[in-house]
Structure formats: C-alpha cells, structure tokens
Amino acid sequence: MPDVPFRGGGYATRPRRWVGLVVMIALLGLWWLGSARGWISPIALPPPQDVLAAFRDLFVTGRIWDHLGASLYRLGMGWFFGSLAGITVGLAMGLSRSVRGGAGPLVAALFPVPKIALLPLFIVWFGVVGEGSKVATILFGAFFPTVINTLAGVDNVDRGLIRMGQSFGLSRWAIVRKIILPGAAPSILSGMRISSSICIVLLIAAEMIGAQNGVGAYILFAGANYALGQLIAGVMILSMLGLTVAWLIGLVEKRLLAWRG
Amino acid sequence: MRLGVENISHHYGETEVLRDVSLTVQPGRIICLIGPSGCGKSTLLRMIGGLERPDKGRVRMDGAASPDSLNPLTYIFQDFALLPWRTAAGNVSLVLEGHNLPRARREAIIADVLARTRLSDFADALPRQLSGGMRQRVAIARALAVSPEVLLMDEPLSALDAQTRELLMDDLVALWARQPFSAVYVTHNLAEAVRMGHAIVILSRRPGQVREIVEVDIPLEERAARIDELALLQRRLWEMMRDEAEAADREIANA
Ligand SMILES: Nc1ncnc2c1ncn2[C@@H]1O[C@H](COP(=O)(O)OP(=O)(O)OP(=O)(O)O)[C@@H](O)[C@H]1O
Ligand SMILES: [Mg+2]
Numbered sequence: 001m002p003d004v005p006f007r008g009g010g011y012a013t014r015p016r017r018w019v020g021l022v023v024m025i026a027l028l029g030l031w032w033l034g035s036a037r038g039w040i041s042p043i044a045l046p047p048p049q050d051v052l053a054a055f056r057d058l059f060v061t062g063r064i065w066d067h068l069g070a071s072l073y074r075l076g077m078g079w080f081f082g083s084l085a086g087i088t089v090g091l092a093m094g095l096s097r098s099v100r101g102g103a104g105p106l107v108a109a110l111f112p113v114p115k116i117a118l119l120p121l122f123i124v125w126f127g128v129v130g131e132g133s134k135v136a137t138i139l140f141g142a143f144f145p146t147v148i149n150t151l152a153g154v155d156n157v158d159r160g161l162i163r164m165g166q167s168f169g170l171s172r173w174a175i176v177r178k179i180i181l182p183g184a185a186p187s188i189l190s191g192m193r194i195s196s197s198i199c200i201v202l203l204i205a206a207e208m209i210g211a212q213n214g215v216g217a218y219i220l221f222a223g224a225n226y227a228l229g230q231l232i233a234g235v236m237i238l239s240m241l242g243l244t245v246a247w248l249i250g251l252v253e254k255r256l257l258a259w260r261g
Numbered sequence: 262m263r264l265g266v267e268n269i270s271h272h273y274g275e276t277e278v279l280r281d282v283s284l285t286v287q288p289g290r291i292i293c294l295i296g297p298s299g300c301g302k303s304t305l306l307r308m309i310g311g312l313e314r315p316d317k318g319r320v321r322m323d324g325a326a327s328p329d330s331l332n333p334l335t336y337i338f339q340d341f342a343l344l345p346w347r348t349a350a351g352n353v354s355l356v357l358e359g360h361n362l363p364r365a366r367r368e369a370i371i372a373d374v375l376a377r378t379r380l381s382d383f384a385d386a387l388p389r390q391l392s393g394g395m396r397q398r399v400a401i402a403r404a405l406a407v408s409p410e411v412l413l414m415d416e417p418l419s420a421l422d423a424q425t426r427e428l429l430m431d432d433l434v435a436l437w438a439r440q441p442f443s444a445v446y447v448t449h450n451l452a453e454a455v456r457m458g459h460a461i462v463i464l465s466r467r468p469g470q471v472r473e474i475v476e477v478d479i480p481l482e483e484r485a486a487r488i489d490e491l492a493l494l495q496r497r498l499w500e501m502m503r504d505e506a507e508a509a510d511r512e513i514a515n516a
Contacts, residue, residue: 164342167310168356168407169332178355182346259346259387 042228050229051236054222058233063218068237070214071203074131075241078138079199083192086143090150094184095176100151107147115141115198116205123210134206134214141202142195149191153184186260189253196245204238215241262324262333262410263287264443269308269318271301277468278304279315284462284471286411289441291481293454295502296464297509302447303415305469309445310334310413326410331360335409339416341400343388349399350375350384353406374402377436394425398432405436412444418453430456434481451498455491456484463501466509473501 028048034040035047042050058064093100093107119137126132157180165175207216215237222230264286271279278301286292294302307313309320311334326333343352353371362370375381378398388396397417404412418426430453436442446457454461461475477494479487 158342160338160340160342161344163312164336164338165355167312167332167334167336168403170356170359174359178358179344182344259389261387261389 046228051232054229054233067218074134078135079142082139082142083146086146090147094154111144137206138199138202141198145195146191153187157183265321269315271315280468280470290459291444293458293461294447297466297506300464301469330408332407333410335404337414337417341396348385353403374405378402393421414446451495466505
C-alpha cells in the first residue's frame with residue numbers, strides 16, 4: 001500500500017533573510033554596472049559614486065547635522081506634543097459623554113483635511129521664519145490619528161475590568177491609570193505608528209514649502225540644481241529616518257505590550 | 262456584619278426583572294442563589310454589592326463592618342476579570358494600592374493570600390500563562406486580600422471544566438473552614454449549590470421572586486463524603502425548579 005501523500009506546507013510566512021540581502025546587492029551591482037556602461041542615463045539615475053560623493057560632502061562639511069538636526073527637532077516636537085494632546089483629548093472623549101459630544105464633530109470635520117493645507121495658515125500665524133509653522137503642521141498631523149485610535153482603544157477596554165475596579169472601590173483616577181490606559185495602549189501605539197509616517201510626509205512637505213534647512217529643503221534644492229546624487233542621498237536619509245522611527249516604536253511596543261506574548 | 266435584602270423590585274424598561282425579593286445573609290453563612298436563566302440572579306447580585314440601584318427596596322448592612330475590612334462587599338466574577346498585563350501578585354496588589362498600606366504590609370498580605378490559594382510559585386506569572394482554575398484562584402486571592410465581610414460570587418466556576426470545578430470547590434470549602442466568610446453564591450449548577458450552600462434560595466422565572474429557601478444542615482466540610490444525601494437533596498431541588506425552568510425555556514423560545 002502506498003504512503004499517504006504529503007499535502008501540507010508551502011505557505012510559510014517566515015522570510016529567508018539572506019534572499020533579501022542578495023537582492024539588494026544584486027540591484028546595487030546592476031545600478032553601478034548600468035551607470036558605468038551608459039545603459040542608465042545620468043539624468044534618470046545618477047551613478048552610485050555621485051550619491052556617495054553627496055554623502056561624503058554632507059559629512060565633511062557637517063551640513064548633515066544642520067539638516068538632520070532641524071528635521072528631527074520639528075518632527076520630534078510636532079509628533080511628541082501632537083501625540084500627547086491626541087492621547088489627552090482621546091481619553092477625555094472616551095471618558096466623558098459631553099466632551100465626546102462637543103469634540104466629536106470637530107474631530108470628524110478636521111480629520112479628513114490634509115494637514116499640509118493648513119501650512120499657509122500657520123505661516124500667517126507664526127511667520128515664515130522660525131519653527132512654529134512647521135511644528136504646528138506636524139503637530140496637527142499627529143493629533144488626529146492619535147485621538148481616533150485612543151478613543152477606539154478606550155471604547156474597547158473590557159467593561160468587565162472597569163466594573164471589577166469599581167467593585168473594589170478603586171478611585172476614578174486609579175481606574176483610568178491602571179485599567180483604561182494600559183487597556184487602550186495597544187490601540188494608542190498603533191495610532192502613533194500611523195501618525196509617525198504621516199508626520200514624516202508632513203515634515204518633508206513643510207520643509208519643501210517654507211524652510212532653508214532640513215532634509216526636505218535639501219532634497220528640494222538638490223532637485224532645483226539637477227544635483228541628482230544629492231537628491232538620492234536625501235531620499236536615502238528619509239528611508240533611514242523612517243526605519244529608525246519604526247524601530248523605536250517597535251521597541252516601545254515590545255516593552256509595554258510584552259504581556260500580550 | 263449581617264446583610265439584609267429588603268423587598269427589591271426592578272424593571273429594565275418594560276421588562277420586570279425582580280419582584281419583591283427579600284433575603285438575609287448571616288455572618289459566616291453561604292447563601293446559594295439558583296433559578297432559571299434570565300430570572301435576574303446577576304442583577305440581584307449587582308444590587309447587593311452596590312453596583313446598580315434597584316427601582317424599589319434596599320440592601321442594608323446591619324452591624325459595623327470590621328475595621329480591617331478594606332472592601333466589605335467583594336465580588337468574584339465568572340470571567341475572573343484579571344488585568345492581563347499584571348502578574349498574579351500584581352493583580353492582587355491592584356486592590357491594595359489605594360489604601361495607603363505600608364509597603365511591607367501590602368507585600369505580606371499578597372504573600373499570605375497567594376499561599377492560601379496555593380499560588381506562591383506563580384506570583385510572577387501573567388494570567389495568560391495560568392490555567393483557568395489558577396486564574397480563578399488568583400481572583401479568589403485578590404478577593405481575600407481585602408478581607409471582605411461578604412463575598413459575592415456570580416457563577417464563579419462556570420467557565421471551568423468539571424474537574425477543575427471539583428478542585429476549586431474543595432479549595433473554597435477549605436478556605437471557609439479555616440476562616441468562615443459569608444457569601445452570596447449564584448450558580449446554575451445544583452451540584453455546586455448543595456456542596457456550597459448553608460441555605461439555597463430558589464428564584465422563580467422572570468420576574469424573579471423567592472420561591473423557596475432550603476436550609477442544608479450538613480456541615481460544609483462533611484459534604485464531599487456524604488454524596489448520597491446531597492444527591493437526594495439535589496433531586497429535590499430539581500423537582501422544585503423543573504417546571505419553572507421549562508416555562509422559562511419556552512418563554513425564551515417564544516420571545
Ligand atoms: N443592563 C441591562 N439592561 C437591560 N436588560 C438587562 C440588563 N441586564 C440584564 N437585563 C435583562 O434582565 C434579565 C435578568 O438578567 P440577569 O443577567 O440578571 O439574569 P440571570 O438570572 O443572571 O441569568 P443567567 O442565569 O443567564 O446568568 C434578563 O432578561 C436580561 O436580558
Ligand atoms: Mg447571570
């Protein structure tokens with residue numbers, strides 16, 4: 001009698017890591033080769049050495065720290081205070097029916113507005129120079145997704161746990177701090193993950209429109225001067241920025257949400 | 262402390278849920294509350310613990326609560342209601358943190374109640390790492406930590422399998438024997454009622470009314486050994502309940 005044929009397997013979702021590395025190296029090699037042989041026009045894609053030269057230039061002149069510093073400051077301030085305000089408002093909406101009734105329609109009306117549309121308004125308010133207009137744009141970008149995720153998180157906290165807290169006579173503040181906030185944390189953190197990428201988009205857009213320094217301004221000037229090596233270098237910096245932010249959030253999630261296993 | 266439930270009636274909208282329910286919980290006695298599905302047992306228990314206000318009637322506390330009791334009326338929930346992000350010890354600690362106890366005293370209480378529920382080795386385990394029976398034991402430890410005057414238990418064993426249920430009943434009886442507590446114990450399970458109850462209150466189908474109060478004279482510790490008498494009693498309870506349960510079932514089907 002024949003063995004039962006094996007029909008399982010084949011849909012493994014764990015990646016083979018070295019494949020990714022091989023693909024990256026192959027693409028880089030192709031890029032270099034294509035540029036050297038003239039298959040790739042330097043107008044379309046600069047040769048890799050141009051990009052390297054742009055990086056070297058950035059580090060030698062120290063301008064990288066100007067640009068990166070300015071961008072990180074705007075992103076950090078806007079994202080941090082936007083998230084803080086978002087968590088506070090979301091929590092208040094989740095806990096109080098009148099706050100929810102009052103703020104709900106406003107949030108619903110402002111949420112779909114692309115926040116970059118507000119930049120001109122903020123420039124009028126805070127002036128072109130200075131960080132106010134850029135930080136405010138990013139702050140608004142972080143605020144809304146955080147409000148919505150915090151509210152959803154609070155709504156989703158197991159009512160049974162809250163009733164348990166009440167039945168043991170915990171104070172209202174203790175219930176918020178020890179039951180509601182940790183219960184909503186997964187949702188809040190996923191909101192912050194979303195808002196971080198929105199904030200990077202807004203950062204670059206704001207810097208392209210109204211800034212002398214920052215990664216966005218660097219990319220814009222590079223494009224205006226047909227300095228494609230610099231342009232690609234700027235894009236690579238953004239990629240690393242995004243990866244670093246995602247990695248940091250991952251780290252926080254791992255620490256705060258370890259209980260989910 | 263004696264707890265007196267006096268003439269409680271309640272409606273949810275159009276639905277009359279409880280009608281003129283009165284009963285007394287004497288110190289050191291366990292009252293089992295049985296009745297058909299939807300007759301208002303959980304509602305009554307919420308009112309006894311002050312989580313909900315009845316339309317009519319009241320719940321009285323006679324005699325001062327012991328000053329050592331941090332939370333005189335304390336619940337044990339069917340679904341355990343443990344915080345998944347806190348360890349067993351952390352879940353017990355939660356209910357002590359608001360009481361300004363010195364740290365050493367708090368830790369002593371936690372160690373004591375975990376020992377009494379045989380969980381000392383699992384103090385640092387998260388709920389998801391524990392079996393169902395152990396989770397309910399954590400919830401029992403948490404309840405004991407506040408030295409309650411009356412334990413309010415809403416089907417505390419329903420989420421557990423039959424064997425774990427047996428073990429936990431033995432645990433509860435042992436805890437009671439060591440230090441008698443009063444309790445209102447809601448259950449669907451007649452076997453639990455005859456094992457745990459000093460008195461068994463039978464409620465009618467909705468609107469819940471007290472149909473009968475059956476006193477059980479066999480001491481709690483002896484019941485596990487006197488199965489025959491319990492079986493007989495259980496049979497009697499079932500005969501009293503049967504018509505109500507069937508009628509309730511038909512009403513639910515027709516609703
Ligand atoms: N908050 C509420 N609002 C409206 N109706 C409710 C509410 N809580 C319970 N009820 C209704 O009141 C009745 C009694 O509910 P309750 O949960 O007290 O019954 P029970 O005896 O505990 O039932 P079970 O044996 O199924 O646990 C049910 O018909 C239920 O649908
Ligand atoms: Mg119930």
